[in-house]
Amino acid sequence: MQTGYVTTPFGRRPAKLALVKGQLAVAASTPGTRVDKWKVFRDVCETREHFGLQDRALAVLDALLTFYPDQLLDAESGLIVFPSNAQLSVRAHGITESTLRRQLAALTDAGLIQRRDSPNGKRYAHRGRDGEIEQAYGFDLSPLLARSAELALLAQDVAAERTRFRRAKEALTICRRDVRKLITAAVEEGAAGNWGHVEMLYSEILVRHPRYPNRNQVEATLDEMGLLRAEVLNILEMQPNTENMIGNAIPNDRHIQNSKTESINEFEPSSEKKRGRNVDEKPHAKSADSAERKTKVDQGKAFPLGLVLRACPQVADYGPGGRVTHWRELMTAAVVVRSMLGVSPSAYEEACIAMGPENAAVAMACILERSNLINSAGGYLRDLTKRWQRGEFSLGPMLMSLLKANGESARHAS
Incomplete structure (x- = not known):
């Protein structure tokens, strides 16, 4: 039976030089090669994305291989199969004829099968007196045999790439977890x-x-x-008394959420008497100490998270999973809001240094609520930071104003 010759397609399908080159390559392949057809099929499955094949194309190729009677592909036995579309559709799990035609064309374009068209385009075979096939017209599986070694190497490369990808994702998960927990431990x-x-x-x-x-x-x-993790470890390594951090209750106090929140006036003292100041002190000393005291109070004790979310409900949409349940998620949402509003990283960094990360996140949430009234969110945040450093600004009145604008009474904020 003839298997190693060049032929053009039937009907309106054009003959392409790539098709001719593929047929010549198959004709020039080493004779006597025998390969397990299902091993080649598994290699094709591994390399499906490389050839741009859909899963249905694999089903069609599987059906074509079932019409080849032997386990081993052998050029001496003839590698042309000639099932009808109806038979192929049944063995390919009942796919429609239009889909079958598309997938057969995809397999041909990928160079995995070749068409051996008859004069009238039908698929059939001529048999001799002894019943042996002398000439067949249909789909030639010779490319699978000729490219078996190439497909095996390509499948190994795909498997190795998949392993590298999986290990890279595992390493990223571990590194991300390390950074997240190290930051949390350092802050707490x-x-x-x-x-x-x-x-x-x-x-x-x-x-x-x-x-x-x-x-x-x-x-x-x-x-x-990885670079960020190295930087975090470097900062922690330079700590003077790491072993005393847990025993010191003062730094941890500002991270404790108190369900019985204090009055907002604690953050906004309105007179020298309320602050317990000596009225005989010099004015410049009073002013400097007042600013320092107010800054320490606001940085040392963040506002209750529930109060912030009632005053600034929009910020929850930018948290992980579209919600904010603790301060870490609020700080993450603030970074997203910062980017969305066009606030530069340097402006937000200055706010974090001056106010503390929690209060800077609260400030971003407030700016988000008023974004329709603010022309430049970045300039507004820088102004708030400068006023904070001078002791002329605190977040309390802004939160109270937003609470009232959202229809909540002052008693809900206390």
């Missing part, structure tokens, strides 16, 4: 360092990471996260 135990800035860098790395990344994107994010 009062370690010295600009943890608001570190938190901001961590959140920005995650924001840039695609939802469905490839291996290169995962490795790029892993490199950034």
Whole structure:
């Protein structure tokens, strides 16, 4: 039976030079090669994306191989199968004829099968007196035999790439977990360092990471996260008395959420008597001490999270999963809001240094609520930061104003 010759397609299908080259390559392949057809099929399944094939194309190829009677593909036995579309559709799990035609064309374009068309385009075979097939017209499986070694190597490369991708994702998960827990431990135990800035860098790395990344994107994010982890470990390594952090209750006090929230007046003292000041002190000494005291009070004790969310409900939409349940998620949402409103990283970093990361996040939430009235969110935040440093601004009145604008009474904020 003739299997190693060049032929053109029947009907309106044009003859392409790539088709001719493929047929010549098959004709020039080493004779005497025998390969397990299902091993070749598994290699094709592994490399499906490389050829741009759909899963239904694999079903059609599987059906074609079932019409080849032997387990081993052997050119000496003839590699042309000639089932009708109806028979192919049944063995390909009942796919429609239009889909069958598309997938057969895809397999041909991928160079995995070849057409051997008859004069009238039908698929059939001529048999001799002994019943042996002398000439057949249909689909030639010779490319699978000729490319079996290539397909095996390509399948190994795909499997190795899949392994590298999986290990890169595992390494990123571990690195991300390390950074997240190290930052949390450092903040909760009062370690010295600009943890608001570190938190901001961590959140920005995650924001840039695609939802469905490839291996290169995962490795790029892993490199950034690895550098951040090294920086966090370097900061923690330079701590003077790491062993005393847990025993010191003062730094941890500002991270305790009290369900019985104090009056907002604690953050906004209105007179020298309420602050317990000596009225005989010099004016400049009073002013400097007042600003320092107010800054320490606001940084040392964040507002209750429930109060912030009632005053600024929009910020919850930008938290992980569209909600904010604790301060870490509020700080993450603030970084997203910062980027959305066009606030520069340097402006937000200055706010974190001056106000503390929690209060800077609250400030961003307030700016979000008033974004329709603010021309430049970045300039507004810088102004708030400067006023905070001079002791001329606190978040209490802004939160109270937003609570009233949202229709809540002052007693709900206390």
